[in-house]
Amino acid sequence: MLAKEAVIVRDALDPSISEPAQRVREALEAKGLETPMVANGLTDEQKRKRIESAMRDVMDTLGLDLTDDSLCDTPTRIAKMYVNEIFGGLDYRKFPKITAIENKMQIDQPVQVSDISLTSTCEHHFVTIDGTATVSYIPKDTVIGLSKINRLVGFFAQRPQVQERLTQQVLVALQTLTNTEDVAVSINATHYCVKARGIRDTNSYTKTSALGGRFLTDNELKREFFR
Template sequence: MDAVIKQAAVPSSQSGKTVERPSQAEVEAAVRTLIRWTGDDPDREGLLDTPKRVAKAYREMFGGYDRSPAEELGRTFEEVAGYDDLVLVKDISFHSHCEHHMVPIIGKAHVGYLPDGKVVGLSKIARVVDIFAQRLQTQEAMTAQIAGAIQETLNPRGVAVMIEAEHMCIAMRGIRKQGSTTLTSTFTGAFRDNPEEQVRFISMVRGAA
C-alpha cells in the first residue's frame, strides 16, 4: 500500500506541476519529527497513533488536489425557461489552510454568475468552493481561482465571488487578534464592466435586495 501511495502523483498542485506524494511511512515519520520538535514524546501512549491520524486527516483536509473543478461544472442544464438573471449561492461555509503557516482559514464564500443560456446545479458551485478550499491557499488566490474556474468552464456573462474569512495565522500566532475578518472579492465579465451589477451582487449578499 505504501508503494502505491508513494507513486501516486498530484496532478493539480497550485503551481501546475506534478508532485510525487511520499509514502505513508514517510508521512508518519515526519509527524513524529514534528511532535519531537514541539518538545513532546511521540512514543507516549496518547501520541502513539497520532502520526497515522494526522496522515488520514491531511488526506481529507487536502482532498482538493485530487478533484477537478471543471469536472464538477461539466454538467449543465439549458432548460431554464429563458432565465438569464443573477444566480447567487451565498454563505457557503469552508475550511482551508494558509499556505504560509499551514493553519486554518475559516470562512464563507458567496458566488454569483449571470447565465448565458445554461446553468449548473447549485451544489456544484459549493463543491468548487470546497475543491479550492481543500488546498494550501491564500484567500486572494482562492477568490480568483473560484471565479476563474466558473468563468472558464461555464462561460457565463459574468462571475462574482466574495469571501469572508478568519485566519488562524492572525488569531493564534503573531499579533494574535481573534475575530478579525478578511474580505476579498473579484468580478469578471458583466460584473467587472458594470458597477451597478457589482452593487446588486453585494446588496443581495448582504440581504439588502
C-alpha cells in the first residue's frame, strides 16, 4: 500500500481555485487541520454517477423496491445532495468570494457575528449536525464583509465533519483572510448521531471553541466573547 502522501494529487496550480481559497487551504494543511481528502480526479458529474450507483446498491441491499415511484429517484437525489449541497465544501472551487476592504476606519474593537445558523454532517455516521456558530475578530489592516463570515462557516460545514475540526478550520480561515491572529470561534451543536441513534440523548449538545491571538491572552476579551 502506498504511503498516504504518495497518493495525494495536489491541484495547487488549478486556476479555478481563487487565491484566497488557495491561501486558506495551505494554512490548514500547514497546521494539520485540513479535512483528510484524496484528489481522485473525478468531475462532479462522474462523482454523482458513482454515488447514484452506490446508493442504488445500498437501497437494493436494504430490500427497498427501486421501482416504487417514491423511491426510484432517491439515489439520484442523494448523489446531487452530496456533491452539490451538503459536501460541496470539499471542493475549493466553491470557496466563497471574499470581499475585504482596507481598515481605513481603524476599527480596533471586536467585530462579532453571533448565532450563525449551521448545519453540517457528522463524518462518523453521515447524519446531521445542527447548531449555531459565533465568530469574532479584531480587524488589523482589513475588514471583511460580514456575510462572508457566515459563508465561511457554511463552506466548512458543508463537509463530513467533527465539530472540533470545523471550529478550528473557521478560525484558521478567518485568521488567514484577515491577516490577524485575533479571532475567536465557538460552536454549539446537536449531533443527530447522539440524538437519533446510539445513545439517543435528545437533550445534550456540544460546545467547542477555538481562540487565537488576543482572545487567548486577554481575559477580558475572552470573557466578553463567551458572554
